[in-house]
Amino acid sequence: MITLHVNGQPHDVDASPDTPLLWALRDVLGMTGTKFGCGIAQCGACTVHVDGQAVRSCQLSIGSVGDQAITTIEGIGSSDVGAKVQKAWLDLEVIQCGYCQSGQIMSAAALLAHKPHPTDEDIDAAMAGNICRCGTYVRIREAIKKATAA
Amino acid sequence: MEKIATSEISKLSRRALLQAGAAGILLLSFRLPQARAAGDTFAPNAFIRVGNDDVVTLVMPQVEMGQGIYTALAMILADELDANFDKVVLQHAPPDKAYNNPIFGVQATGGSTSVRAFWDPLRKAGASARGMLVEAAAQQWSVDPSTCRASNSEVIHDASGRKVGYGAVASLAATLKPVSDPKLKTLKDFTLVGRPVQRKDTPDKTNGKCQYGIDAMPAGVKFAVIAECPVFGGKVGHVDDAKAKAIKGVQQIVVLDDCVAVVGDTTWTAIRGLSALDITWNEGANANVDSAQIWEALRTASKGPGAVAKKVGDVDAAFAGGTHYEGVYELPFLAHATMEPLNCTLHYTKDACEVWTGTQVIGRVQEYVAKALDLPIEKVTVHNFYIGGGFGRRLEQDMAIKAARIAKEVDGPVKVMWRREEDTQHDVYRPVYHNAVSASVKDGKIVGWTHRITGSSVIVRWLPPAFKDGVDIDAVDGAADQPYGFPNLKVEYIRAEPPAVPTGFWRGVGPNNNFFTIESFIDEIAHREKVDPVAFRLRHLDGNPRLKAAIQLAAEKGNWGSTLSSPRMGRGISAQNAFGSFIATVCEAEVDESGEVRVHRLVAAVDTGIMVNPDTIVAQLEGGLIFGLTAALFGEITIENGRVQQSNFNDYRILRIDEAPKIEVHLIPSTEHPGGIGETGTTAAPPALCNALFAATGVRLTRLPIDRNALAGRKPA
Numbered sequence: 001m002i003t004l005h006v007n008g009q010p011h012d013v014d015a016s017p018d019t020p021l022l023w024a025l026r027d028v029l030g031m032t033g034t035k036f037g038c039g040i041a042q043c044g045a046c047t048v049h050v051d052g053q054a055v056r057s058c059q060l061s062i063g064s065v066g067d068q069a070i071t072t073i074e075g076i077g078s079s080d081v082g083a084k085v086q087k088a089w090l091d092l093e094v095i096q097c098g099y100c101q102s103g104q105i106m107s108a109a110a111l112l113a114h115k116p117h118p119t120d121e122d123i124d125a126a127m128a129g130n131i132c133r134c135g136t137y138v139r140i141r142e143a144i145k146k147a148t149a150a
Numbered sequence: 151m152e153k154i155a156t157s158e159i160s161k162l163s164r165r166a167l168l169q170a171g172a173a174g175i176l177l178l179s180f181r182l183p184q185a186r187a188a189g190d191t192f193a194p195n196a197f198i199r200v201g202n203d204d205v206v207t208l209v210m211p212q213v214e215m216g217q218g219i220y221t222a223l224a225m226i227l228a229d230e231l232d233a234n235f236d237k238v239v240l241q242h243a244p245p246d247k248a249y250n251n252p253i254f255g256v257q258a259t260g261g262s263t264s265v266r267a268f269w270d271p272l273r274k275a276g277a278s279a280r281g282m283l284v285e286a287a288a289q290q291w292s293v294d295p296s297t298c299r300a301s302n303s304e305v306i307h308d309a310s311g312r313k314v315g316y317g318a319v320a321s322l323a324a325t326l327k328p329v330s331d332p333k334l335k336t337l338k339d340f341t342l343v344g345r346p347v348q349r350k351d352t353p354d355k356t357n358g359k360c361q362y363g364i365d366a367m368p369a370g371v372k373f374a375v376i377a378e379c380p381v382f383g384g385k386v387g388h389v390d391d392a393k394a395k396a397i398k399g400v401q402q403i404v405v406l407d408d409c410v411a412v413v414g415d416t417t418w419t420a421i422r423g424l425s426a427l428d429i430t431w432n433e434g435a436n437a438n439v440d441s442a443q444i445w446e447a448l449r450t451a452s453k454g455p456g457a458v459a460k461k462v463g464d465v466d467a468a469f470a471g472g473t474h475y476e477g478v479y480e481l482p483f484l485a486h487a488t489m490e491p492l493n494c495t496l497h498y499t500k501d502a503c504e505v506w507t508g509t510q511v512i513g514r515v516q517e518y519v520a521k522a523l524d525l526p527i528e529k530v531t532v533h534n535f536y537i538g539g540g541f542g543r544r545l546e547q548d549m550a551i552k553a554a555r556i557a558k559e560v561d562g563p564v565k566v567m568w569r570r571e572e573d574t575q576h577d578v579y580r581p582v583y584h585n586a587v588s589a590s591v592k593d594g595k596i597v598g599w600t601h602r603i604t605g606s607s608v609i610v611r612w613l614p615p616a617f618k619d620g621v622d623i624d625a626v627d628g629a630a631d632q633p634y635g636f637p638n639l640k641v642e643y644i645r646a647e648p649p650a651v652p653t654g655f656w657r658g659v660g661p662n663n664n665f666f667t668i669e670s671f672i673d674e675i676a677h678r679e680k681v682d683p684v685a686f687r688l689r690h691l692d693g694n695p696r697l698k699a700a701i702q703l704a705a706e707k708g709n710w711g712s713t714l715s716s717p718r719m720g721r722g723i724s725a726q727n728a729f730g731s732f733i734a735t736v737c738e739a740e741v742d743e744s745g746e747v748r749v750h751r752l753v754a755a756v757d758t759g760i761m762v763n764p765d766t767i768v769a770q771l772e773g774g775l776i777f778g779l780t781a782a783l784f785g786e787i788t789i790e791n792g793r794v795q796q797s798n799f800n801d802y803r804i805l806r807i808d809e810a811p812k813i814e815v816h817l818i819p820s821t822e823h824p825g826g827i828g829e830t831g832t833t834a835a836p837p838a839l840c841n842a843l844f845a846a847t848g849v850r851l852t853r854l855p856i857d858r859n860a861l862a863g864r865k866p867a
Contacts, residue, residue, distance in 0.1 A: 032361070035490070039421075039798075099362060099490045131799060133487060133539050
């Protein structure tokens, strides 16, 4: 049994230590907001925060997480920066199908937590790992800037 | 909104199914479905439910896959119904012919048809229901209904200052005769249509609450991943499962004739189990098929005579004299690469099956799952979901059929998922196309035009009655009805199915191919005639004022004719009318010494008729243009030894934010019937880009994806 600290709550997970955090969240804990896209850290749909850093949960085994704090899309709204990102996403109507947007929001929130006033280059560097097949990039960039100004 | 069909709607489904019988395909007129629900709910048609608790529920006949259609269709209904939009509740439609798309005669969402097809029927449905609610209130008050009005889910009698909520008159309204020809609002009376309205589906997409098919978690669900034969049409030979069975949590290995699935207690266990299987495939007849053969066969087929899709004037006379131009344009196979990989969750019991999936064709999923499981159709319940990208892939039911065959072998509910690699390699692909075009120019104008399109017909499989006299109406869409009104014209179609590779609809459908060809070729002719490409197009558009205006606006906003900041940059334009919309797009792109391309800016001008939710139209253009750029810059599926060579986002690339251009979309106000918008940007971007690359380098690209080698080392044009 492995204990994961997700969104401020401890959860006991009965799964092998090599299980990627993505599948423990989704299939064991039923927290389906974190998405599977590629399984090889190419698309960013599975992005969560581990001790405040954006990580691809498809590549992080639960055996290696230890007692680090995990934040998922279900919990990001309880931080100021997360709530600002969510609001900017809605104010600018960024979202289309939305499947990648959990990951986009998690990457954007991590960026703004570390760099409250990112340049376009900072945005490119932080967000280029997150694919959006609907092509919402123009609005993602604007929304990050709006969240900065909020 | 997560919960789907209520039992009341299910009752309606069965009844409507019985009444509808074998409805004809391509039913172009729309019969407003009539249905009364029992109890206190006012259910005047398939789309509207008013509870006596004042809750107005709107049932969505088209699926939400990002295009904002739930909000747009709800706006149309709520506007005519005078419902309080902030409080309406939306539901996914169950499988039922009452929700058939009037353009297809099938319960399907695609082809940028949703608003075009449902604009009139939903307005009538809303207005008719409003009329009945007003009538009910007037009866209650013993006043003339014409002295009452409706607003925000209330009926109001101004003379007496009385008001009543819709819920309070719902039961009485349900006893009234439907208003068959209700008075519709005029444009100026709309309170929602035409205004930017916050989407209904997006709040739950910011916090993880939104449920896609892949998120379905029926109690006790098990998780399966699938492996299909990597060679199209191949079968399972032998499976050695000893190592897989030894993995803790692997519960079952399902071996069917054409695929293998591992069932586990988590998706990860199933993936590990699948990786541990030793599968020998019988690769079958397609094991030697490769891209070179496919292209050769396509080009050979293109030489044959075509079925005539359109003939205008006297082409032979037009080509007697004048300056002649010829061109060949080709497009590759493409995968859909929806972010939500294929998946379907089912619970099969011996006499019934429950299905959870996101699909563009819920009726077909129900029908084909029933066939696969040998169940009566009414024993199959399908729950639809928000869709994590469709783009045509979920216009198919192959994934549901395969998942059903697996679920039949599993005790309890099972979620069957395709890993990204399997999703990429077992798609239905946008067909390869070959286009031969020629034009005759006299006195600076094109007087003769021929276009012969060779490629797979998706329609012949998907909507057989729409394939007539050898012509696929989708494959010639945009070509047969090309925008320029050439006085002498011949458009032909040759159906040529590629060996082995299954084909399907892909965002932009037929017009993708046809506008890449037309807009590249007309650009080429303009340059060779030494006429500015905008001016050259405009001189052919006196009969098409809406497209002419779009080109003029795009040229103005796109600074057409002004000097660019680098000699390595070029500016190109494309124009199209397809899907009922008129769009011109100006692209600025730069080519470096190595041939690498940077797209800097796209400016689009759009006349799509009456706009329901204008911001959604802008968003669809932005996203569609990016989708088209991805195809133009990177998109190609290639075949070797009967199998797809690409597998995941590392080798099937999608444009990323650091590669995305600035995009401006300018909307042209119109009072014409609403047009379609979801496909249009995808169709517009590739020719605009290639024309910009020509302007930058003098290299005319006639195939996609763009050939960087052809562009490399070129000096600025």
